[in-house]
Amino acid sequence: MRSRRLTGVAALAVAALTLAGCGLGSSDDTSSGSKPTVDANAQVTGEVSFQTWALKPKFTTYVEGVIKAFEAKYPGTKVTWLDQPGDGYDKKVLSQASAGQLPDVVNLPPDFALPLAKQSMLLDVGAADPKIAEEYVEGGVQAYQYQGQTGTFGYPWYLNTDIDYWNATKFAAVGLDAKNPPKTFDELLAAAKVMHDKSGGKEYMMSRLPGIGDLTNAGVKVLSDDGKTFTFNTPEAEALLDKYAAAYKAGYLPRDILTQQYLGNSKLFTQNKVAWTTGGGNALGDFVKDNPSLKGKVVPSPALDTPPLYVQGLSVSAKTKNQAAAIALARFVTNAENQAAFAKIVNIFPSTKASATDPYFSKSDGTPESDAKVLAFESLAKAKVLQPPVISGATNDFINQQISLAISGKVTSKQALDAAVAKANQLLAS
């Protein structure tokens, strides 16, 4: 979800990190900086800085509470908390890294952490703290292990996934049952046809173009095992794009989806233009807040096929002066107790195995919001990271443009996929 904000990060990453390498900043020798020098049992004391992403001011009380608890547990520590605004976070982090000023503990999603990990700017917390694999869910830990890099470069923090939301009024208008919505892509196509035919072409079901996640879901192998080449120009991928192109030609998709804006599908859904969107477990609240007339009309259901897994995590800077305290803080913020408390304020899900049995997540209190939360929590067990983190913002943009061209019928699916793979490989190698 948030990671789609990454536009243009690749070019900047290269520029920033090359600069950092030149020693323009007061950077120390970065070779083998990613290996920890202290173990998890070292004395925890002293000052440590902690950077979060867009948690102020809504979660100020929560974060300050956690910090206070940390300082109380480890006397002699002092945490400086920085919160960065939502927009431009990727560029902010890169400029911090290139100036050698990365905070000790940084909130980084896996795709933001990758360019830093490649430059040995993040600590391999897996080596410092072997218990990571035991205490955190597998998908979360794997998100911070990259093909071609050895180590785990972050503690998984909170998780989210997408579930489906359906507009019950629109379903009823064309005689479909929102209680029994489509479960696979093919059922969705069939329902889109009904929606189109029965409403005289005025109503739409589908609201977005396929992305890399959909290709993964269709059984396409996106990346080779060594992580060096993209392999998604297969006949299966072609077949999927052909289906979308046919649906677009038949008028099952609204015309304005070709631009593929971030969160475009949920906007169309809120505008009452389409009957389907995907969104996190907390999206229902947003729909109703934006358009109160949607209240009671939205029905959630599990995502089609395999749900996507979105991971946030806390990484430790390789250049931190206080490794022991930084590791302790990252571990403390992401422990089961603190994550559960966080998840109770907002619909996110803990990445700790111990939280799986918490009845708060598995029992609904009957409200649609609560239903959505339980659905999302159940989906998490099956959820997988569908888009490899090596796909940078620029690569993703290019792939999406090619897909747009194919769907609108300007090029064939094969041409689009071949062009996308060629460009993506080139960007990956650079």
Added chain:
Amino acid sequence: MTVVTDPARPVAVPEASGTAPPRRKRGTFGFNSLSPTEKVVRYLLLVFVLLITIGPFLWQLSTSLKGSGEDIYTRIPRLLPSQPTLSHYGEVADTIPVWDYMRNSLQVAVLVVGGNIIGSSLAGFALSRLEFRFRRIVLGLFLATLVLPGEVTIISQYVTVRELGLANTLFGVALPGMIGALNVLLMYNAFRSLPVEVDQAAVVDGANVWQRFIHIGLPSVRGTLSVVAIFAFIGAWDDFLWPLIVLTDPDKYTLTVGLQYLSGTFSNDPRLIAAGTMIAFIPIVIVFATLQRFFFKGVEEGAVKG
């Protein structure tokens, strides 16, 4: 283009009330008289351009006034709120220290506007009026920097500002914008449009360079100066990425960066964000309103002579 307006020719026949307007033959209209159809077409085009330029702004304004119980996104955008409220504006001030951010933004804007007015007019005067070696090359260099997009240089700029010890200061935010290459070129053009003879007459009268700059140059380019001031102000006020990168201390955030706190990670209220945007917009209106008298003069200035 010399025959466009001839004041001697009767421009339009005032319509006498009660009598039918004299019938005019088709196809004999001059530049200043319009057939009714053409008039309609022109107005339609004007209204169309008006809608696409101020439409998004009006939508934002109406969103900020919409009550929590009403839909924001509708198929056909609705501009008149059905439950109008000003509460979101109060809420913005409660959520973030909007006045502090505004003061920071103002400090940056004042530095940038001051820097541009002084620096660009000095540089523009030197390039257009003084003879020195490499003048053409210097002018070419100014032009060349216009080609570079800001994003390319932003990281190296940050590293430079940090080495100067100005990271996390408002002065560091303002510094790179304090002389804009485009503004130098605008001033260069404005000074050039002043006849050289005037300058030469001043030289004969014994005026030195500074006297010519202050008493002859500056008074004749006030219009362009106000253009530079307005553009520099808007540029400094609206910049987001650069202050975000330079500043780390939330107390020093400028308004654009601070407004980001309105849109949180997990949920945000578009009404609140719209209200914040409207608040940020007010100072630009004030600056433009005070300088607009000169502004339009300045826009014409560069084009008339040359």
